[in-house]
Amino acid sequence: MQSTVQPSSEWSINASQKLSSDPLLDSLVLLTEHFGNPCSADALSAGLPLTETNLTPELLPQAASRAGLSAKLVRKGLNELPSMLLPCILMLKDKKAIVLQELDIENNKAIVSLPETGGEELLTIEELESNFVGYLFLVKQQYRGDRNFDVQHDSSKEHWLWKRIKNTSTIYRDVIIASIMVNIFALVSPLFVMNVYDKVVPNLAFESLWVLAVGAGIAYIFDLILKQLRGYLIDVAGKKIDIEVSSKLFAKVIGMPLEKRSPSVGGMAKQIGEFDNVREFLSSATISAVVDLPFALLFMFCIWLVAGDLVMFPIIASILIIGYTLLNQAKLKQAIEETNKYSSLRHGHLIECLSTLESIKANGAEGVVQNAWQQMIG
Numbered sequence: 506m507q508s509t510v511q512p513s514s515e516w517s518i519n520a521s522q523k524l525s526s527d528p529l530l531d532s533l534v535l536l537t538e539h540f541g542n543p544c545s546a547d548a549l550s551a552g553l554p555l556t557e558t559n560l561t562p563e564l565l566p567q568a569a570s571r572a573g574l575s576a577k578l579v580r581k582g583l584n585e586l587p588s589m590l591l592p593c594i595l596m597l598k599d600k601k602a603i604v605l606q607e608l609d610i611e612n613n614k615a616i617v618s619l620p621e622t623g624g625e626e627l628l629t630i631e632e633l634e635s636n637f638v639g640y641l642f643l644v645k646q647q648y649r650g651d652r653n654f655d656v657q658h659d660s661s662k663e664h665w666l667w668k669r670i671k672n673t674s675t676i677y678r679d680v681i682i683a684s685i686m687v688n689i690f691a692l693v694s695p696l697f698v699m700n701v702y703d704k705v706v707p708n709l710a711f712e713s714l715w716v717l718a719v720g721a722g723i724a725y726i727f728d729l730i731l732k733q734l735r736g737y738l739i740d741v742a743g744k745k746i747d748i749e750v751s752s753k754l755f756a757k758v759i760g761m762p763l764e765k766r767s768p769s770v771g772g773m774a775k776q777i778g779e780f781d782n783v784r785e786f787l788s789s790a791t792i793s794a795v796v797d798l799p800f801a802l803l804f805m806f807c808i809w810l811v812a813g814d815l816v817m818f819p820i821i822a823s824i825l826i827i828g829y830t831l832l833n834q835a836k837l838k839q840a841i842e843e844t845n846k847y848s849s850l851r852h853g854h855l856i857e858c859l860s861t862l863e864s865i866k867a868n869g870a871e872g873v874v875q876n877a878w879q880q881m882i883g
Contacts, residue, residue, distance in 0.1 A: 528602035530560040530568070531620030532594045535604050536644050537572040539592060544572045552756050562596070565642060575647045580640055583630060584610060592618075594642040601636070672749065676742040681796060683735040688800040690728040692807060697721045699811070739793065754780060774856060851881050 530546050537544045549568040550560060560568060562578055569576035576594075586593070592606045595617075604618040606625065613630050670677070697717055705714045754777060801823065809816040858865060858874050865874055 526621060527559045528597075528600065528620050529562065529565055529594065532602045532604045532618075533560070533565065533569060533572075533574075533576075533644075535618050535620060535623060536569075536574065536592060536594070539604075540572075540574060540646050542572050542574075548572075552759055562640075562642075565594075569644060570647070573647050574644055576642050576644045578640060578642055582639070583608065583615075583634060583637065586641075590643055593644060595633075596638050596640045596642075597636040598638060605633075605641075670746065673742040673745050676738050676745075680735055680738050680742070683731045683738070684793070684796045684800070687728055687731050687735065688797060688803060690724045690731070692804075693721050693724040693728075695807075735793065750780060774852070847881060851878070854878060854881060 527546065527550075530550055533549060534544065534546050537549070549571055553560070553564050553568060555561070555564070565578075566576040586605075586608060588608065591608060592604050595603050595605050597603060602620060604620065605615060606618055607616040609615065610630065615628050615630060615633050616625055617628055617633070618625050700717060701714065704710065705717070758773075758777065801819075805816050805819055808819065854874070854877060858878075865871060
């Protein structure tokens with residue numbers, strides 16, 4: 506009897522193959538092929554905080570940067586779009602998107618690439634405008650400069666923190682301007698009191714007193730407004746830096762090779778949590794004090810104008826404070842590093858014990874972990 510092999514009634518589908526449609530991501534994949542750096546959808550979207558597994562307009566520039574592309578969302582009409590900006594991604598109704606390859610207004614035709622299939626289609630301008638919502642992504646290759654120049658200057662890479670602060674330089678510029686005005690207004694009180702006792706009281710010049718009081722009151726009002734504005738700007742800059750640093754840091758942690766992972770999960774979590782100190786510094790009153798520090802020279806200059814040699818007392822006090830700080834900087838740095846080290850060890854030990862608490866109790870290892878804890882805190 507001859508046996509027959511029955512064919513399978515089900516299709517063999519690769520589990521890693523992308524089955525759902527993502528118009529923006531698929532359009533970006535087509536553009537990576539156009540610019541000679543083809544990337545898969547998984548490579549472009551890996552690690553991004555996707556909503557409902559689809560790429561959002563907010564995340565598209567970040568995904569494009571992974572392929573060496575720069576993407577910018579703009580609002581333009583089709584008749585305002587020059588050929589040098591093509592190809593670009595058009596956003597359509599019903600959360601659809603296509604890649605506009607060519608546009609010929611005079612002949613009333615446009616060539617588009619369909620992200621679902623990758624094929625091209627010829628449409629009329631009216632057909633395209635009937636679905637176009639007015640927003641599009643301009644996509645171009647990122648400027649890399651001279652490769653040889655980049656290699657020669659590779660050793661002078663900017664520190665990650667200063668790079669993030671530079672992105673908020675316009676905000677801190679406004680903070681510095683506000684600080685200049687606040688410190689100038691701080692001179693109002695001593696000058697007002699000095700003029701009242703030296704000029705107004707001896708001459709009983711009450712009219713001058715009213716003028717000085719009104720002027721000082723206006724200065725105090727502006728001083729209060731500028732202080733509130735400065736605090737708000739510092740909070741905005743700190744939050745912006747915190748979002749950028751936290752996002753990049755978490756992406757680095759998720760994308761870290763397993764062989765480079767720290768053996769202590771808790772210690773690694775503690776070190777990552779220490780970045781909150783940077784955020785608190787950049788969004789607290791400490792940054793205001795740092796900005797105000799150079800204006801101590803202004804106050805010393807004013808003291809010298811009024812009291813002459815008495816300015817030597819704050820100068821000597823400042824020199825002593827700075828000298829004492831510099832002398833103890835090495836010891837303070839060492840003490841802080843040791844404190845952070847043992848703090849990370851304790852945190853790591855605590856997290857690992859909590860995560861394996863059942864195993865510790867089952868093996869009767871409470872005394873061992875308790876002894877290790879006491880050694881760390883002792």
